Amino acid sequence: MRFRIYRYNPETDTAPRMQDYEVEGLEPTMMLRDALLRIKAQDETLSFRHSCGEGVCGSDGMNINGRNGLACITPLGELKEPVVVRPLPGLPVVRDLIVDMSRFWHHYRSVRPYLIVHDPVPEVEFRQLPAQRDRLDGLYECILCACCTTSCPSFWWNPDRFRGPAALLQAYRFLADSRDQETESRLDELDGPYRLFRCHTIMNCAAVCPKGLNPTRAIHAIKKLMVEHAI
Amino acid sequence: MKIARRRFDTLVIGAGGGGLRAALQLSQAEANVAVVSKVFPTRSHTVAAQGGINAALGNVLPDSWHWHMYDTVKGSDYLGDQDAIEYMCRAAAHLVYELEHSGVPFSRLEDGRIYQRPFGGQSQNFGGEQAARTCAAADRTGHAILHTLYQQNIRAKTHFFDEYFAVDLIKDDEGFVLGALVLEIETGEPLLIEAKTTLIATGGAGQLFRTNTNAHINTGDGMAMVLRAGLPLQDMEFFQFHPTGIAGKGMLITEGARGEGGYLINKDGERFMERYAPKARDLASRDVVSRAIAIEVREGRGCGPNGDHVLLRLDHLGAETVHKRLPGICEMARIFLGIDPAEQPIPVYPTAHYTMGGIPTDRFGRVVVPVDSGEEAIPGLYAAGECACVSVHGANRLGGNSLLDIVVFGRAAANDIIKFLRENRYHRPLAQDGVDAALAHLARWDRRTGSESVAALRAELQAVMEEYCGVFRTAEVLEQGLDKVLELKARLDDAVLTDHSRVFNTARIEALELENLMELAVATVTSALARQESRGAHSRVDFPERDDQRWLKHTLFYREGRRLDYKPVRMKPLTVEPFPPRERVY
Numbered sequence: 008m009r010f011r012i013y014r015y016n017p018e019t020d021t022a023p024r025m026q027d028y029e030v031e032g033l034e035p036t037m038m039l040r041d042a043l044l045r046i047k048a049q050d051e052t053l054s055f056r057h058s059c060g061e062g063v064c065g066s067d068g069m070n071i072n073g074r075n076g077l078a079c080i081t082p083l084g085e086l087k088e089p090v091v092v093r094p095l096p097g098l099p100v101v102r103d104l105i106v107d108m109s110r111f112w113h114h115y116r117s118v119r120p121y122l123i124v125h126d127p128v129p130e131v132e133f134r135q136l137p138a139q140r141d142r143l144d145g146l147y148e149c150i151l152c153a154c155c156t157t158s159c160p161s162f163w164w165n166p167d168r169f170r171g172p173a174a175l176l177q178a179y180r181f182l183a184d185s186r187d188q189e190t191e192s193r194l195d196e197l198d199g200p201y202r203l204f205r206c207h208t209i210m211n212c213a214a215v216c217p218k219g220l221n222p223t224r225a226i227h228a229i230k231k232l233m234v235e236h237a238i
Numbered sequence: 239m240k241i242a243r244r245r246f247d248t249l250v251i252g253a254g255g256g257g258l259r260a261a262l263q264l265s266q267a268e269a270n271v272a273v274v275s276k277v278f279p280t281r282s283h284t285v286a287a288q289g290g291i292n293a294a295l296g297n298v299l300p301d302s303w304h305w306h307m308y309d310t311v312k313g314s315d316y317l318g319d320q321d322a323i324e325y326m327c328r329a330a331a332h333l334v335y336e337l338e339h340s341g342v343p344f345s346r347l348e349d350g351r352i353y354q355r356p357f358g359g360q361s362q363n364f365g366g367e368q369a370a371r372t373c374a375a376a377d378r379t380g381h382a383i384l385h386t387l388y389q390q391n392i393r394a395k396t397h398f399f400d401e402y403f404a405v406d407l408i409k410d411d412e413g414f415v416l417g418a419l420v421l422e423i424e425t426g427e428p429l430l431i432e433a434k435t436t437l438i439a440t441g442g443a444g445q446l447f448r449t450n451t452n453a454h455i456n457t458g459d460g461m462a463m464v465l466r467a468g469l470p471l472q473d474m475e476f477f478q479f480h481p482t483g484i485a486g487k488g489m490l491i492t493e494g495a496r497g498e499g500g501y502l503i504n505k506d507g508e509r510f511m512e513r514y515a516p517k518a519r520d521l522a523s524r525d526v527v528s529r530a531i532a533i534e535v536r537e538g539r540g541c542g543p544n545g546d547h548v549l550l551r552l553d554h555l556g557a558e559t560v561h562k563r564l565p566g567i568c569e570m571a572r573i574f575l576g577i578d579p580a581e582q583p584i585p586v587y588p589t590a591h592y593t594m595g596g597i598p599t600d601r602f603g604r605v606v607v608p609v610d611s612g613e614e615a616i617p618g619l620y621a622a623g624e625c626a627c628v629s630v631h632g633a634n635r636l637g638g639n640s641l642l643d644i645v646v647f648g649r650a651a652a653n654d655i656i657k658f659l660r661e662n663r664y665h666r667p668l669a670q671d672g673v674d675a676a677l678a679h680l681a682r683w684d685r686r687t688g689s690e691s692v693a694a695l696r697a698e699l700q701a702v703m704e705e706y707c708g709v710f711r712t713a714e715v716l717e718q719g720l721d722k723v724l725e726l727k728a729r730l731d732d733a734v735l736t737d738h739s740r741v742f743n744t745a746r747i748e749a750l751e752l753e754n755l756m757e758l759a760v761a762t763v764t765s766a767l768a769r770q771e772s773r774g775a776h777s778r779v780d781f782p783e784r785d786d787q788r789w790l791k792h793t794l795f796y797r798e799g800r801r802l803d804y805k806p807v808r809m810k811p812l813t814v815e816p817f818p819p820r821e822r823v824y
Contacts (some may be wrong), residue, residue, distance in 0.1 A: 018739050036576075048693040051745035052737040056277075059453040061489045061570060063381060064281040080573050101424060102742040108278070121389035122341030131295075132338040134350030143343045147375075147382060151280055184341070 009089035035084025055104035065150030075154035118178035146180035155212035168201035172212035172222030179225035249433035253279035256623025257439030258387035259648030265394035287380025289494035290372035292638035293330035314632025315774035319808035406676035410669035415619040419676035426740030442624035447590035448700040451490035462754035470794040473595035475766035481527035483589025485547035515824035522824035528588035549583035596627035603651025633774020688734030
């Protein structure tokens with residue numbers, strides 16, 4: 008099977024280049040990560056992040072034949088040859104398939120992605136009814152792989168100011184939590200022309216999310232909450 | 239060589255649940271904490287834990303911490319230390335409520351309380367009816383807990399050193415641990431982190447085996463650092479094989495699948511666990527179920543064209559339950575097998591899963607070594623979670639007890655660290671010898687000559703461990719295994735990297751990880767060869783019985799001369815009567 012992989016080592020390369028590899032003995036049910044590991048066994052200079060191998064740790068987000076996804080859950084059988092693998096777009100490249108995620112983490116931290124409760128806590132658990140808990144489904148499962156944010160044109164245009172789909176999904180995860188007590192200030196922090204409102208419902212985020220989540224829907228729900236709270 | 243230095247009250251190595259729970263406690267106590275992790279914290283392997291965390295909340299069926307303690311002692315095949323087990327089981331409910339208060343999205347019962355499911359080895363009333371003790375966030379409990387702990391650490395303003403690899407501990411002549419030499423992966427630059435206290439929370443070493451449920455990063459780095467620092471590892475022969483890894487691939491299928499009512503069948507469609515564990519059946523302890531599956535396959539009752547696995551049936555539970563309670567494994571089965579478990583059974587086989595052994599600690603998380611007739615703590619050094627051996631899991635860990643272990647002992651270690659910091663207010667002078675040794679260790683990989691490749695040696699090691707140190711063991715097989723592991727270790731000296739760049743050189747990281755795995759392979763096989771009995775996960779065909787007379791004791795392995803030592807099991811709980819060893823039936 009043929010692969011064309013983005014290579015860049017800042018110590019030796021003046022510019023990025025694409026390198027071709029041919030790997031024998033791959034099966035269609037194997038994942039792209041398996042192929043990358045085969046390549047790395049032959050050429051250990053190829054660098055990429057990966058860990059769990061089952062789509063839960065979020066390490067190996069990359070751009071695969073033009074579409075963001077996780078290498079470890081992308082079956083080779085679904086890929087057209089040569090398989091073109093590039094780093095996630097829209098973030099600075101550190102080396103090969105490894106991008107600098109600082110900006111992504113900055114936006115994540117900025118939405119205060121943690122439960123805030125001001126009342127004294129009970130001796131046992133907070134009661135949360137199944138219907139209330141169901142509202143967190145489709146939000147809490149995010150693995151922070153950055154596939155969505157780096158596929159979003161609004162993020163490419165305003166990477167400093169637009170929070171991006173992943174961070175906004177997390178913002179809504181806490182707005183939607185019946186236990187959280189910071190709704191007003193969370194909404195205030197997202198007001199203004201950029202942080203939230205740069206979303207133009209392009210929906211790339213939902214199209215690429217390897218966990219099947221829908222950040223656009225969450226963004227829409229935040230807007231709705233803002234309207235409700237404004238009245 | 240002049241290298242950059244940073245100073246903190248506490249260095250936490252590893253950002254899984256144990257490290258993060260400790261860091262949170264410390265940051266909230268206004269200690270100055272650095273968390274070093276070779277991956278971004280939410281990539282740590284806690285994220286992959288599925289089924290849940292045990293605590294006797296009694297939300298679904300009656301329960302008590304004391305029953306939980308009994309089950310854990312029995313599950314450990316009586317090798318667990320009963321003071322630590324009592325401590326853990328008593329603390330469990332409080333710690334689960336605390337996790338809930340910090341935001342963990344637990345699944346819920348109709349009245350809004352935390353959902354609990356039955357898991358293996360759980361009973362009411364000291365061996366009676368099945369209990370339901372495992373608190374779950376669907377089948378993504380580890381993800382939910384890890385993300386919540388990381389989020390609360392953001393709130394507490396913990397210092398994170400993301401993508402820094404810890405190379406070696408720094409010790410002084412008096413035995414104090416003064417921090418560690420770490421490597422910034424992005425720049426390739428070494429950094430010295432000086433700390434009054436160091437907590438190792440680096441997780442397990444599932445990468446010792448070819449087919450495993452573990453992440454690529456689970457190379458037991460902290461355990462190997464401890465060995466290199468001249469300290470022992472405890473009970474390394476006890477490695478858990480999870481009964482239900484996806485056959486041939488290794489991805490974990492949670493025990494919660496059987497907790498929700500799933501069961502195993504052989505090629506004749508027989509529910510074979512009824513023969514091995516008449517009462518608990520599919521919810522017997524993991525060691526019992528894994529052995530049963532291995533026997534079914536060995537005796538020709540395996541499924542599939544090669545008869546090399548059994549099947550896990552869930553289709554009788556109804557699509558709604560399966561999809562609602564086990565969404566993660568449905569996703570996994572779809573991606574890796576192309577099936578929906580609500581309709582088709584999952585092919586499974588025992589798969590390397592969990593390191594019961596590790597760095598010997600007491601229930602305060604202090605790393606301890608034998609001195610004369612007792613034990614002594616290494617000043618400034620702590621360990622928690624899978625890398626530690628408290629020992630609450632003994633010879634076999636119960637499902638749902640590892641998430642509990644990490645939060646209980648992460649917190650306990652932090653509390654003891656806070657006390658230590660109060661009594662040791664200043665940094666001790668740095669031991670330059672220790673720094674030089676660590677730098678020399680790192681520099682070894684700058685060598686340009688050699689003929690072995692790291693990736694090939696790692697693959698060979700994993701194959702050897704699987705073949706010679708698997709579910710069933712004999713002296714003959716283990717001896718061959720030891721020879722092979724030692725030979726591989728010798729060949730590692732001749733390994734060379736072709737990539738000597740500095741920036742994000744993952745080849746160098748993998749080389750350092752392989753060194754760690756080699757140390758642990760030697761420790762594991764040596765300890766396994768010496769223990770002439772069958773107990774929990776350590777199953778010797780040539781010594782099929784448990785032998786409390788000779789072997790009711792913990793193994794200690796030292797790197798120097800591959801020396802073994804032993805220490806007694808702590809049979810005395812904190813407040814209740816001991817549970818003396820009994821025949822273990824499920």
